[in-house]
Amino acid sequence: MAEPTGFRRWRRTRPFWGAVFAVLGGLELILVPLAPIGISIHQGMPGVASWLCGAILIICGVLVCTQPQQRSFFGILSVLAALGSFVTSNLGGFLLGMLLGIAGGSMIFAWSSKAPRAPEQIIELPDFEPAAELDGPSSAEIVPGFAEPQAAPLDVRITPSPGPRHARGKLLAAGVLPAALSAHLVAGTTATPSPSPSPAASSTPTPAPSASSGTSSSGTTGTSDTGATTNPKAGSSSSSSCPEIPSSTLTADETKTLLTSLQSADSSCLASLSIPTSTSGSMTYSTQKAQLKASSLTMYGMGFDGVVDLPTSSGSVRAMKFSMTKAQFDDVEQTFGDSELTTPRLTFSSSVVLYATKMTGKLLGIPLTLTPDSPLLAVLKLLKLPVMAMTDVVSEQPAVTAGTADATTLGTKA
Amino acid sequence: MTTPSTAAVGKIRWKRLAAIMVPAAIGVGGLLTATANGAITSSFAYSGSDFKVTADSIDGTGFEQYGDTATPVGKGTQPVAISGFKTATIKNMCQQVSLGPFTLRLTAGTGSQPVKATNLVLSVSSLTADSAEFGNIEIGKDAAKLSGPQQGSTGMFGQQADEAHLKGVTQTAWATTAGTFTLPDLNLGFGKTCG
Numbered sequence: 001m002a003e004p005t006g007f008r009r010w011r012r013t014r015p016f017w018g019a020v021f022a023v024l025g026g027l028e029l030i031l032v033p034l035a036p037i038g039i040s041i042h043q044g045m046p047g048v049a050s051w052l053c054g055a056i057l058i059i060c061g062v063l064v065c066t067q068p069q070q071r072s073f074f075g076i077l078s079v080l081a082a083l084g085s086f087v088t089s090n091l092g093g094f095l096l097g098m099l100l101g102i103a104g105g106s107m108i109f110a111w112s113s114k115a116p117r118a119p120e121q122i123i124e125l126p127d128f129e130p131a132a133e134l135d136g137p138s139s140a141e142i143v144p145g146f147a148e149p150q151a152a153p154l155d156v157r158i159t160p161s162p163g164p165r166h167a168r169g170k171l172l173a174a175g176v177l178p179a180a181l182s183a184h185l186v187a188g189t190t191a192t193p194s195p196s197p198s199p200a201a202s203s204t205p206t207p208a209p210s211a212s213s214g215t216s217s218s219g220t221t222g223t224s225d226t227g228a229t230t231n232p233k234a235g236s237s238s239s240s241s242c243p244e245i246p247s248s249t250l251t252a253d254e255t256k257t258l259l260t261s262l263q264s265a266d267s268s269c270l271a272s273l274s275i276p277t278s279t280s281g282s283m284t285y286s287t288q289k290a291q292l293k294a295s296s297l298t299m300y301g302m303g304f305d306g307v308v309d310l311p312t313s314s315g316s317v318r319a320m321k322f323s324m325t326k327a328q329f330d331d332v333e334q335t336f337g338d339s340e341l342t343t344p345r346l347t348f349s350s351s352v353v354l355y356a357t358k359m360t361g362k363l364l365g366i367p368l369t370l371t372p373d374s375p376l377l378a379v380l381k382l383l384k385l386p387v388m389a390m391t392d393v394v395s396e397q398p399a400v401t402a403g404t405a406d407a408t409t410l411g412t413k414a
Numbered sequence: 415m416t417t418p419s420t421a422a423v424g425k426i427r428w429k430r431l432a433a434i435m436v437p438a439a440i441g442v443g444g445l446l447t448a449t450a451n452g453a454i455t456s457s458f459a460y461s462g463s464d465f466k467v468t469a470d471s472i473d474g475t476g477f478e479q480y481g482d483t484a485t486p487v488g489k490g491t492q493p494v495a496i497s498g499f500k501t502a503t504i505k506n507m508c509q510q511v512s513l514g515p516f517t518l519r520l521t522a523g524t525g526s527q528p529v530k531a532t533n534l535v536l537s538v539s540s541l542t543a544d545s546a547e548f549g550n551i552e553i554g555k556d557a558a559k560l561s562g563p564q565q566g567s568t569g570m571f572g573q574q575a576d577e578a579h580l581k582g583v584t585q586t587a588w589a590t591t592a593g594t595f596t597l598p599d600l601n602l603g604f605g606k607t608c609g
Contacts, residue, residue, distance in 0.1 A: 012423040068424075079434060083441045102438045110431035113424030284556040287569040288481075313556055313568045336571035338493040339481040348551070355554065399554025404547065405575070412541040414481065414495040 014068035015075070018107030019061040022078045025100030026057030029085050029093040053085035054093075057101045064108050075109025078102075255383055256364045262379065275377045278306035278321050280355070285310040285317065285399055290336040292398040294329040294346075297361070298389045301325035304380040307372040310355060310399070318372040319397065322354040327402075334398070339414045343407040350403025356395035363390050464539060464588050465511035468608050469504045469523075472580045474534070476500025477548065478562025480572035484537055484588055494537040494588055498562035499578070504529040507597075508608035509590075519606045522597035533563040533593030536585060544582030548575035563593070 030051045057078055064074040082101025085092045092098025302324040309316040326349045334341040359370045368390075370376060464486075478498045483491050505528045509520040523529035553573040557566030560574050 009423070012425075015424075015426070018426070075434065079438050083438065083445070086442070086445045098442070102435075102442070106431050106434045106438060107426055109434045110426045110428070111424055112427050112430065113422035283552055283554075284559045285554055286556045286571040288557075288571040290554065290571045313558065337481045339495050343546075397554070399552075401552045402550075404549055405551040406548075407546045408544070410541075410543045410546040410580075412479070412495050412497075412538070414493040414539045 013113065014065050015071050015108040015111030016065065018071075018075070018104050018109075018111055019065050021100050021104030021107060022057045022061035022064075023104070025082060025093075025097045025102075025104055026054040026059075026061065028100060029054030029057065029089045029097035032089070032093040032097065050089040053081045053089050053101075054097065056081040057085075057097075057104070060108070061104060068111075068113070071108050071111055075105050075107075075111075078105025078108055081105075255385070256366065258379065259363065259366050259368075259376075262376065275372075275375065276304075276306035276381050278308050280308040280310050280319075280321065283311075283399070283401065285312045285319075285355070285397075286336075287312050287314060287317070288337050290397055291334070292329075292356075292393075292395045293331075293333040294393045295331035296329075296389060296391045297393045298328045298330075298387065299324045300327070300387055302327075302388045303384060304377060305353075306381070307377065308355070317357060317397070319355045319357045319399075320359065320370060320372055320377065324352050324354070325349065327352045327354060327400075329393075332407075339412065341413075342411045343409060345406075345408050347406045348400055348402035348404070349406075352400065352402040354395075355399040356397060358396040359393065360395075361390040361393035363388070463512065464586050465509060466608060467507065467509045467536075467583075467585050467587055467590070469508070469583045470506035470581070472499070472502055472504050472578070472583050474499030474502035474578050475576060476562050476574075477576075477578035478560040478564075478572060478574040480557035480560060480566040480570055482537070482557075482566055482570070486588055492539065492588070494539060495541065496564060496566065497536045497538060497541060498560075498564050499534045500532065500563055502529075502531045502534045504531065510608040516604050517607055518602070518604055519608060521601045521608075522599060524601070525599040527598035529598070530596040531592040531594065533591075534595075535564050535591050536587055537589040538585045538587045541583065541585040543580040543584075545580070547577075547579040549577035551575040 060074040060078045060081070064071050067074075079102055082092070082098045082105055085098050085101065086095075089097070092101075299322070302322060305321040305323050308319055308321045310319050326347065328348075329346040330344065332341070332343045332346045356370075357372070359368075361368060368376070370380070476499060478496075480496055482494050482496050484494045485491050505523055507521065507523045507529045511518050551573065552575070555572050555574060556568060557570035557572035558568040560566065560572045562574055566572055
């Protein structure tokens with residue numbers, strides 16, 4: 001076969017096409033963020049320059065052309081850089097750069113020069129002359145017609161190709177290294193799921209919720225259902241003394257009268273009432289400023305469970321807990337942080353539990369403000385109305401759990 | 415200029431190629447699977463423009479919503495509402511984005527097969543739905559403890575539901591990411607807008 005010359009020879013004596021693919025892959029990785037698409041995706045490692053893997057690929061491709069004997073190193077490095085680009089550079093330049101880099105790196109690694117397996121061992125011998133002491137006639141006489149035997153100097157050409165043992169070692173390295181890195185990449189990422197666009201604050205372990213709900217901070221423990229003073233007589237009393245708190249369930253009118261009288265009564269009257277406590281669910285509650293406003297709240301089968309300690313990421317928060325079978329909010333405006341949620345009607349049904357750290361509104365026409373420390377809560381506990389409506393409701397730090405929720409014309413604005 | 419005589423002509427040895435391509439292919443497959451399962455988190459660099467998405471209905475499981483901030487290119491820090499679905503079925507999805515003077519419209523799920531997505535996360539500046547139904551809803555939960563595809567910062571206000579059914583959805587979004595996104599009847603074209 002004729003020896004190739006010029007550029008063709010230069011091309012054949014190094015892993016040319018592998019280098020071309022690697023350089024193309026590297027260029028694609030670098031140029032993709034500059035394309036006028038307007039979206040760039042950084043995946044996984046923030047801070048790692050997206051051009052890094054592309055630059056490594058280009059450098060490997062160029063250098064392997066000048067140093068073809070380092071092709072194993074450059075080949076493996078190109079493949080690793082291409083795999084890494086998936087994580088650091090726009091999903092491997094939307095996969096194209098990564099595939100080009102893998103193809104190029106593989107071709108670089110797989111290239112080897114055409115050295116025969118057994119190295120040529122042609123040993124230079126000094127000019128050979130028949131030993132003078134050989135008996136017999138000189139070979140010139142034996143084989144007439146032949147020129148005097150003269151061994152042509154033979155060249156020694158021990159080619160620098162590695163022996164078979166070295167090649168096997170390289171194959172092993174080529175297979176093991178990318179496999180190990182791929183396995184590490186995949187295993188490392190599956191072992192550490194982390195929230196992404198959030199700031200680096202790691203979630204602090206929440207205090208054990210079950211421990212805190214038993215101990216009430218309002219000073220009352222194990223309150224009975226029937227509230228404080230047990231006065232068999234229902235109805236209001238004279239204006240100079242405290243209103244009597246009945247022990248039985250009240251009707252709407254009785255409630256209205258009681259509440260009105262309580263509002264105007266001395267605050268010391270309510271001091272002796274005990275506020276019931278309850279346990280909260282297992283949910284961790286948010287601490288971000290939130291508020292729910294509704295023009296009206298209609299509660300079906302409502303019962304006030306008591307004051308609870310809600311577990312949050314930074315301790316526990318006291319809130320009031322209401323249970324009901326159905327809750328209907330009208331003209332809802334819920335704000336949380338800067339975001340806002342609006343809906344003309346929001347209905348919760350099936351095991352509805354409402355929490356709030358503060359609630360203001362009008363109950364049966366009477367303006368009320370309820371906080372976990374309000375003595376009125378003791379009265380509220382007695383209310384077991386099938387339907388209870390509050391208007392102009394504003395609740396702070398609201399939380400709801402329910403089996404189902406329905407909303408019409410729901411709007412969320414960030 | 416002659417090459418040194420020690421540089422020999424060579425060619426690609428297929429055995430060596432196979433030896434390196436096999437682990438490389440395993441690596442690629444592993445990375446793609448890990449991304450689809452959401453194991454590799456994407457910290458997103460938002461483009462500088464928002465886009466509009468409408469859908470006749472979105473039915474999903476593992477729904478969550480919380481507030482967050484985003485910093486799109488060229489704009490300051492913007493508040494976004496993150497809505498996430500572990501799985502979502504979207505009927506008649508239409509996405510519209512303006513690329514300079516052109517409007518690119520993408521529609522999918524318009525026929526009998528709806529769009530299906532897993533680990534779908536929408537970063538929206540506004541979302542409206544004609545009606546919404548939720549199953550097993552929890553409102554006021556710590557956003558870092560949500561059990562949807564993505565979590566927010568500790569202490570932030572979040573809500574989650576086991577099921578969500580939204581009808582007549584229109585959203586103005588900064589970004590949409592999904593682990594898998596199946597788009598039957600995909601249609602991409604310039605000129606038209608989404609209704």
